[in-house]
Amino acid sequence: MTEKAPKLRAALDGIPTYKPGRPPAPGGPRAYKLSSNENPYPPLPGVLETATAAAGSFNRYPDMACTALLAELADRFEVPVTHLATGTGSVGVAQQLLQATAGPGDEVIYAWRSFEAYPIITQISGAASVRVPLTGGEDHDLDAMADAVTDRTRLIFVCTPNNPTGNAVRRAELERFLDRVPGDVLVVLDEAYREFVRDPGIPDGIELYRDRPNVCVLRTFSKAYGLAGLRVGFAVAHEPVAAALRKTAVPFGVSQIAQDAAVASLRSENELLKRVDALVAERGRVLRELRAQGWTVPETQANFVWLRLGDRTADFAAACEKAGVVVRPFAGEGARVTIGEAAANDLFLRTAESFRQEP
Numbered sequence: 001m002t003e004k005a006p007k008l009r010a011a012l013d014g015i016p017t018y019k020p021g022r023p024p025a026p027g028g029p030r031a032y033k034l035s036s037n038e039n040p041y042p043p044l045p046g047v048l049e050t051a052t053a054a055a056g057s058f059n060r061y062p063d064m065a066c067t068a069l070l071a072e073l074a075d076r077f078e079v080p081v082t083h084l085a086t087g088t089g090s091v092g093v094a095q096q097l098l099q100a101t102a103g104p105g106d107e108v109i110y111a112w113r114s115f116e117a118y119p120i121i122t123q124i125s126g127a128a129s130v131r132v133p134l135t136g137g138e139d140h141d142l143d144a145m146a147d148a149v150t151d152r153t154r155l156i157f158v159c160t161p162n163n164p165t166g167n168a169v170r171r172a173e174l175e176r177f178l179d180r181v182p183g184d185v186l187v188v189l190d191e192a193y194r195e196f197v198r199d200p201g202i203p204d205g206i207e208l209y210r211d212r213p214n215v216c217v218l219r220t221f222s223k224a225y226g227l228a229g230l231r232v233g234f235a236v237a238h239e240p241v242a243a244a245l246r247k248t249a250v251p252f253g254v255s256q257i258a259q260d261a262a263v264a265s266l267r268s269e270n271e272l273l274k275r276v277d278a279l280v281a282e283r284g285r286v287l288r289e290l291r292a293q294g295w296t297v298p299e300t301q302a303n304f305v306w307l308r309l310g311d312r313t314a315d316f317a318a319a320c321e322k323a324g325v326v327v328r329p330f331a332g333e334g335a336r337v338t339i340g341e342a343a344a345n346d347l348f349l350r351t352a353e354s355f356r357q358e359p
């Protein structure tokens with residue numbers, strides 16, 4: 001045995017490991033998990049049956065090309081199959097996009113606060129993060145983001161709706177931004193929550209990508225489709241970005257169970273989207289009640305709400321947990337609370353109300 005330790009890349013120094021939303025404490029009282037923006041509905045019986053059937057051949061590698069899934073997606077979104085790439089969750093695809101575009105000396109721009117994984121996967125790539133603060137109203141400051149572009153910029157994440165604030169970028173602002181960004185910078189529209197959007201002023205990234213070769217849209221089966229545990233996401237992008245995603249893919253990164261369940265979900269879309277409608281209705285109720293209680297809450301288009309709590313964040317999260325709901329605190333800033341079952345939302349609302357009344 002030598003005294004030496006393996007040499008690790010200096011770029012990894014100081015990278016925090018990704019912190020997932022916490023489940024209820026083991027052995028503690030029963031609590032609802034509202035900390036990971038998951039879909040509270042259990043799998044549809046037909047989707048579960050398909051996944052179970054696929055599990056019967058897990059001694060075999062999956063179809064690496066995800067042929068059936070890509071064909072289904074191409075049909076669903078009216079895009080060429082060569083403009084699609086799947087990955088291990090959309091966060092896996094985001095990481096592949098960075099591998100394909102950015103390295104030491106390069107820059108990656110994103111709004112802050114936004115999705116926790118952006119700084120982590122950017123730092124892993126070796127590129128530098130350029131964080132552009134959200135506006136006072138918690139919106140992307142797209143003008144400032146366009147101003148931040150330099151000749152080192154390789155990729156820009158636009159998270160819409162934004163995690164954790166829930167608001168989405170509007171059509172005119174996004175189009176103006178896309179017109180300003182040079183064509184050799186990849187703009188990634190992260191639309192993990194797209195199916196929850198109801199405001200007609202919020203554009204569909206897949207429409208914007210069509211005549212813009214530097215735009216890539218990220219979507220996932222984890223949220224509206226309820227397949228978070230199966231890890232399947234996808235990108236819509238022109239060649240050669242889609243080709244680069246095929247090159248950077250972890251071989252066999254999407255299991256056959258995940259592929260078949262995703263296909264079955266697309267085929268059961270009507271039923272799944274009814275569940276999304278029910279969650280959107282709950283979101284409306286939660287938002288109305290919070291505002292009636294006196295909270296200022298951004299106009300969420302996702303399956304969660306954002307409460308800016310500052311110093312009271314940890315206390316609020318603890319109070320929620322005591323009441324039976326686990327939320328997602330961001331220390332010193334606020335709490336993100338997933339829209340769950342009505343009973344869970346009620347517990348959260350009750351806590352919000354009592355908390356509000358505290359001095």
Ligand code: PMP
Nearest residue numbers: 089090091115163192220222233
């Ligand atoms: N993008 C955003 C904005 C998210 O909030 C999440 C999940 N929290 C993801 C991507 C990743 O989702 P998944 O990897 O499950 O597709």
